[in-house]
Amino acid sequence: MSADSSEDMSDRVNNRSQRPASTAFRDFVASGWDSAPLEGVAPLPAAAWTPPRREAVSQRFPGERIVVPAGPLTVRSNDTDYRYRAHSAFIHLTGLEADSEPDALLVFEPAGDEGHDVTLWFRPRAGADTEEFFSDARYGEYWVGARDDLDTMGVRTGIATADSSTALDAVTKDLGSVSVRLLRGADTTVEQTLAQARDQVGADQEAAESGDDELLEFLSELRLVKDEHEIDQLRHAIDITRRGFDRAVASLPAAIDHPRGERVIETSFESAARLDGYGVGYDTIAASGDHACTLHWIRNDGVVRSGDLVLLDAGAEADSLYTADITRTLPVDGRFTEVQAKIYDAVLEAADAAFAKAGQHVDRLVQFSDIHTAAMEVIAQRLHDFGLLPVSVDESLSASGQHHRRWMVHGTSHHLGLDVHDCAQARREMYLGARIEPGMVFTIEPGLYFKEADLLVPEEFRGIGIRIEDDVVVTETGVENLSAGFPRTRTEVEAWVQALAPGRSDR
Numbered sequence: 001m002s003a004d005s006s007e008d009m010s011d012r013v014n015n016r017s018q019r020p021a022s023t024a025f026r027d028f029v030a031s032g033w034d035s036a037p038l039e040g041v042a043p044l045p046a047a048a049w050t051p052p053r054r055e056a057v058s059q060r061f062p063g064e065r066i067v068v069p070a071g072p073l074t075v076r077s078n079d080t081d082y083r084y085r086a087h088s089a090f091i092h093l094t095g096l097e098a099d100s101e102p103d104a105l106l107v108f109e110p111a112g113d114e115g116h117d118v119t120l121w122f123r124p125r126a127g128a129d130t131e132e133f134f135s136d137a138r139y140g141e142y143w144v145g146a147r148d149d150l151d152t153m154g155v156r157t158g159i160a161t162a163d164s165s166t167a168l169d170a171v172t173k174d175l176g177s178v179s180v181r182l183l184r185g186a187d188t189t190v191e192q193t194l195a196q197a198r199d200q201v202g203a204d205q206e207a208a209e210s211g212d213d214e215l216l217e218f219l220s221e222l223r224l225v226k227d228e229h230e231i232d233q234l235r236h237a238i239d240i241t242r243r244g245f246d247r248a249v250a251s252l253p254a255a256i257d258h259p260r261g262e263r264v265i266e267t268s269f270e271s272a273a274r275l276d277g278y279g280v281g282y283d284t285i286a287a288s289g290d291h292a293c294t295l296h297w298i299r300n301d302g303v304v305r306s307g308d309l310v311l312l313d314a315g316a317e318a319d320s321l322y323t324a325d326i327t328r329t330l331p332v333d334g335r336f337t338e339v340q341a342k343i344y345d346a347v348l349e350a351a352d353a354a355f356a357k358a359g360q361h362v363d364r365l366v367q368f369s370d371i372h373t374a375a376m377e378v379i380a381q382r383l384h385d386f387g388l389l390p391v392s393v394d395e396s397l398s399a400s401g402q403h404h405r406r407w408m409v410h411g412t413s414h415h416l417g418l419d420v421h422d423c424a425q426a427r428r429e430m431y432l433g434a435r436i437e438p439g440m441v442f443t444i445e446p447g448l449y450f451k452e453a454d455l456l457v458p459e460e461f462r463g464i465g466i467r468i469e470d471d472v473v474v475t476e477t478g479v480e481n482l483s484a485g486f487p488r489t490r491t492e493v494e495a496w497v498q499a500l501a502p503g504r505s506d507r
Helices: 009-017 023-029 050-060 088-094 131-135 150-157 164-172 188-200 205-221 228-250 252-256 261-276 289-293 338-362 368-385 393-397 403-407 490-500
Strands: 065-069 075-077 105-110 116-122 160-163 180-182 285-288 309-314 326-331 441-444 447-450 464-467 470-475 478-481
Touching: 050 088, 050 105, 050 116, 050 205, 065 088, 065 188, 088 105, 088 205, 105 164, 116 150, 116 164, 150 160, 160 164, 164 180, 164 188, 180 188, 180 205, 188 205, 228 252, 228 261, 228 309, 228 326, 228 441, 228 470, 228 490, 252 261, 261 285, 261 309, 285 289, 289 309, 289 447, 289 464, 309 464, 326 464, 326 490, 338 368, 338 441, 338 447, 338 464, 338 470, 338 478, 338 490, 368 393, 368 403, 368 441, 393 403, 403 447
Parallel strands: 065 180, 116 160
Antiparallel strands: 065 105, 105 116, 285 309, 309 326, 441 470, 447 464, 470 478
């Protein structure tokens, strides 16, 4: 820095704004604004469903202060932030939606034998007579629009509210006499503040972090069984996703004609996700040809060729932040070749076996991991039929074998909800080892992937990747395929492409 430069480096981001600093400007910009309260304020759709969730937390950790941060805005580049999304546990407990509410804290304060008093600490709307209104590009109403005040947020959520300017004091007060559990991984500022406070009172940091881990684990397991509202939101997300898939299928002719055809498909899907929902629940996989054999192919910069298959793995996120997760494998020309059809049918058979196993929970104990086992039995058998397994089916299926997993290294199912891989911090015995029960929502998504570089498969198999993924909810009478409205069989998928992308089957 030159000797004559006194400007703080952190202030340089505002160099380009050229905002006036005169008293006349400040007085004038703060005057003449309608200060009427926000209109149309009503409880959020989830507000009736969140009290039992908070009560479960209160009962699990009696006498302890529980702190669940929403998380801060995250810088994308310089002075621009990524579109905001709060931590899923915070959303689950408050019912807030879309881009609410950065930097907020949900605090459960012990209230004797009566459980907890719960307060939502957040940054309320600032008046037009404040500096924030016109000068704060992150939070000011002039820049980002009106925010809730304390009263309206209380109406929306049904939770007592407070100004977050003193929230950290509320988190750390009386730390020597009250135990505090913090949802870590959401807000580093809160973590650092609490860690320093724990040090000052001589708290055992290792024990405290272990307690924090138990909270994270519990909040994850709390979402394993969905309530009626959550399932309705997942249905809504799946409906949006179907519209996105229809747009993507219709884009296939344009995709062939573009040097980045995969992105034509990706953006066609994501336009529906953004128009009808909050956006996508995860980065879209639009993988053509050999790219379909790269499991998390999200670059989507490849060409789409006649004769290829396109694996589209995509999910819309509703405004409530619940997400779908659907995969379909589409023949670009509207018809599967003989080899593509053979592989597709093997994957579909594995998916059907997984559905059947899940539905057996009505009459017998079915663990979550059993769904994967059922799919793998089919995959191993079909790979044997293709002449690809170097051992018997039984040996491949044994714990010491697993040769078939070369061509499907991922699992068959994962829970679905606010996160695309929901409940991921749950204990193994509560996830893979758990009995499936009504209200659980998960995917069924077997696949087969034969990379172009794979010298252990016939040449005609190489460059073919196929996955079929549906979202299901466990019911009292079996399982319901929430994505049953999507074409699924070969005949249905071919008719889908031919109807929305006419002329493909003639190429």
